[in-house]
Each structure stands twice: as structure tokens, then as C-alpha cells.
Amino acid sequence: MNTHFGIYGGQYIAETLMPTLIELEKEYLKAKNDPAFIAEYRDLLTDYVGRESPLYYAKRLTESLGGARIYLKREDLNHTGAHKVNNTIGQALLARRMGKTRLIAETGAGMHGVGTATVAALFGLECDVFMGEVDVARQAPNVERMRTLGARVISVSSGSGTLKDAMNEAIRNWVATAENTFYVIGTVAGPHPYPTMVRDFQAVIGTESRRQILEKRGKLPAEVIACVGGGSNAIGIFSAFIDDPAVKLTGVEAGGRGLHTNEHAASINGGRVGVLHGCKTYLLQTPDGQILEAYSVSAGLDYPGVGPEHSFLADSGRVKYEVINDNEALEAFDTLSRLEGIIPALESSHAVAQAIKSAKNYSPDESIVVNLSGRGDKDMENVANYKAASKKSLEK
């Protein structure tokens, strides 16, 4: 297997984990070519996750914008409420195949943690989820969901207490436990083979979307838009359109309080190349190479790096990476909720905001596909707090 995407990716990890990664790559290759493995994965996606997910024409949103027809890929309708489960099912099947009895995971917004806890319950595996203490506080409903599913949630206080620190702690735990433990990484980052493996498990989003839009419109979309934190939902949907040069692909990074501030999570637009968590990629870092804390109102985008394949696609120009700030994402969150009766996750709201900006660039016979990667129930309290804080600062 190719371990790099151009100069990005690789296996920048302690030797103690290298034999584990080599074994994982070997087992993944075998599984990927094993019809029984693929059949079980597909069956679970159908009967357990509820795939395929609809490609929904957002008529009222489209009419309010006056441009391209906007279609939403409804990953929010998956079991557990986000795209994350497509990947956790794949990795859990692989873990079981490799004889592992325990899953560990890192989580930011909690969706990947819930996705992992869910499959651990399904397969009767032990499960520990590492979560930054800041995220434990701001994503309380997901912490309860994970506990209900039988997982232990380990609150991580080191560093900034967010996703990158949770990942550090998960890796530290894995170094010591790899013999019986499978590390379920939630995004297309980490050392090879994770970026490739997670992309493959998320590729179902793109495969379905491409077929669905062709069925509905008889032609490919003008643009496909997805939010990018680590970037698994984006890679998943882009992967089916990469070889369609006429389809514009747009990744949306979280601009937080703005690129001109230090409070954002836009690794590609505001970062430099470096090495973190096992891969070479664009990172938010100081001139000395210390990793910076990322910031976004959306916990799931709050990561100072990005999957290495995105770095490659950014350099090659195949995908354009735009930035949407907190306030724009919040506005899109309200707009979609009120016009379509769909409350999007704050992460996905970034993609919706970008679509709202782009729609008018196209004629009504063209279409934009937006990956609605998750639902927003988990964000209600967070959104209320954000609005209260904004109102206060306006009053001042």
C-alpha cells in the first residue's frame, strides 16, 4: 500500500507501535479483499446504520438563495446521528477479525466516541474513550450516551484539554495495550494505514451521493461541499468525485473568530507543514514547531491538524479549502433549521454556510451537494450559550 499522499502522511510514530501498524496494514488489506468481510460490513450499514442515506433536495433553501439546487447528503439520519459510524463499524469488524478484545478511541464533539461505544456494544468489546476535559464539559449529552452504551469516558486534562490531547492520551494508552487493544481513529489522520483505511470506510458517502445525484438530475453536480476538521466526511464524499474534473470540490475549514485572530481551526488556510499524531500534514503551530490550540464553536472541527490527503489535495489544487467563521456557521444552523426543519450539527453548518455563499454563482439547472455530516441535537446547549454570549457582547 502507498503510505504517503505526495509528501504527506507516513508513519511518524514511536517504534513500539510500528509492528502493530505493519500488522494492521496487512490485516486491512486481507479484509478489504475478503468478500465475507465486505458483505458483513455492507449488511451492517444497511440494517444497523440504516443506509443508504437519502440525498435530499432542499427546496425552500434553494428558493431562498436563487441559484443552484442544493442537495443534502443526509448522514445525520444514520444510526447515532453522524457519518462517524460508517468508519467505526469497519474498524470494529477489523478489530474482531484480529482477535482484539478492547477498543479505544479519541473524541472531540463526542460523535466518534458514541460511534465507537456503539459498535463496542454491538460486538461485545470493551471500550475506553479519551475525551478532553473541555469537551467533556461542552458535550455532556454525548458523554452520557457513551456511558449508557457501556463505554468508559476518560477525561483528559493535559495540554488544552481538547481533541488533540485526547488523541495524545489514546496513543499513550495504545502503546502499552496494543496486544489486546484496537485503536479506532475517528478521522483520516494518524499514521498509515489509518488515513487510507478511514477514507475507504467513509467512501460509501461519495459512492451513494454520486449515484443518487445522477439518478435525480441526470448529471453530476457543479460542486460538492463538506466541512473539514480531520476531514473524514469530506474525504468520504470527495473520493467518488475526484476523477470528475468538472465537479468543483470544496472543503470548509472552521474559521472560529476569524483567520486574522489566533482563534481558529483552519490548518490548511492558516497553518504550515509539520508532523503530529503520526503523519505529516498542515498544522497550526508556532514558529518553533509547538502545536497550537485550535478553536472553533464546533468541537468536532477543533483540531490543529488535518488529514494528510487533504494537504495533498490542497497543494494539487483539486480541492479548494474555504473558511467559514463561527458566526456564519451559526447563521446557517438557524437558516437550515427554519427553512427545512433539519437541525444540522455545528460542524455540518460550516458546509451549509459555504453552500449558501456559493449557490448564487450557479444557474438553477445546476446542483450543489452538501454533506450534512451530522445532526445538531448535541449542540443545542452550546448554541444557546453562544447566542447568549454574542448578545451580551453586542449590548456592551
Place this chain on the structure above:
Amino acid sequence: MTTTRINRCFERCRAEKRGALVVFASVGCPTLKESEELIDRLIDAGADMIELGVPFSDPMADGVTIQKSGQIALSAGTTLPEIIEIAKRIRQAHPETPLILFSYYNVLLNYGLERLGSDLKAAGVDGVLVIDLPLEEREEIMPMCEVNDISFIPLISPATSTERAKQIAENCNGFVYCITVRGVTGVRNTLPPELSAELEAAKTACQLPVAAGFGISTPEMARSVAKHADAVVVGSAVMKSLIEEGSNAAVTLVAKLAKGMR
């Protein structure tokens, strides 16, 4: 080929029929100035070789103690250029003590590998150990090491097969760092029972001196591990004394470790 300080250090210890004591220090903990003084005293107390720990914001291979010493160093504003300056002064004061730069890759990558090579050479640093640069990725840094006569110090672990250990040792000339445990750095009370056999196997496979590190915390442990290794690395235990009890305690511990190995 001219002998290196690392070679000569192992020869001296071998002549004295003992293992070499390698001491890790997070440079900049508690401050740059105090850490420079500490390293000077650690060498006087009997450290045969020093690992200059470069602090990193995300030390994935480290346990709580070295995470903490690194955070203290970063809070004190420690940067790689300052660490290289300190290395230069230690080199002047201790012409024969090998100095190994111990780092995560991102800090080195940001500094620029070409510049790093010439600056390390000028400072008199003898080797680099990059914890997150395994066999698969090390080609990025090997040419810089070769050009500047800096030893690339590779790591092997209990998970490494004999065949892989051989490959890892190839094209290296300093020593092999043998991780004693499946886990992160940190003070431990015991080491795995199979360690002595693993160290003997590593010596045979690698055909280079072998330094054992991670978890070695007391003079008794150091002495017992040194029976099967050419060198013993102590890091967390020294940093723990430093953080909890101050420089004098750290120096006393190193003196005891050195005595225990003689």
C-alpha cells in the same frame, strides 16, 4: 574512520567493566539557566552521556513526569536555538561527554534539517534521537546526520522482531536505544522479566552498543539492567526528583546511580 565521542565513551566504560550511565534532562526545566547548571552538575556526578530533551507540546511517547518537565520548559520559553547554545557551552566545559539531542520530529523539521545539521555539528552535539522517526521515515534525516558526522540513534522496542532490529541498526554507528517496556516513559517499580533476554538478543542482532531506557528508576534497577546492556538511560526518575525536590536531589540521585553501576 575516526572514533567518535560516543565510541570512546563506551570504550572507557568497557575498560572499567561497567555500563555507561546516560541521563536524560528536559532542557529548560525549571529554567534555561538552572537546567544548564544542572546538566553540568549531572556530568560531574557521574553521568557518562547526556540526552538533551527538547520540549514538545504533544509528547505522545512520554508519561506524566516528562510531559510535566517539558511543559515547565515550554512555559519558561525554551526553544531549540537556546538548547543548541546550551549544548555548545556544555561541550566546552565537558569536551569528552557525548551529547545526544532527544526530540520529537516536528521541532526539528521546523528548525530546518540542513541548518540543524550544521548547527549541531558546530555546537559539538554527537547524536540525534528522534522518538517519532522510525525506520520507515528516517531517510528524511539520515543524509543530514551523515554529512555532519552526527550519529542517528535508532530505537527498538519489545515489539520489534529480530529481523527488523537488524534492519534498524544498519547504517547506524552510535548505539541502539532499546525501549524496555511496551509503554511510555515513566518511573516504574519493576521491569519485565524477559528484559535481560531481549537485551542480549538486541546486542546480537544489532552489532552495536545497546542502551536500555524507559522505566529504569533506581540504582538497583540500573545495576541489574547494566548486566545485559552497554548503557542504561535514566530520565523520568531524575526529572521527578528535580520537579519535586529540586536540583540537589536530582544530582544526588545521579551520583547514586553512577555509584551503583561501578
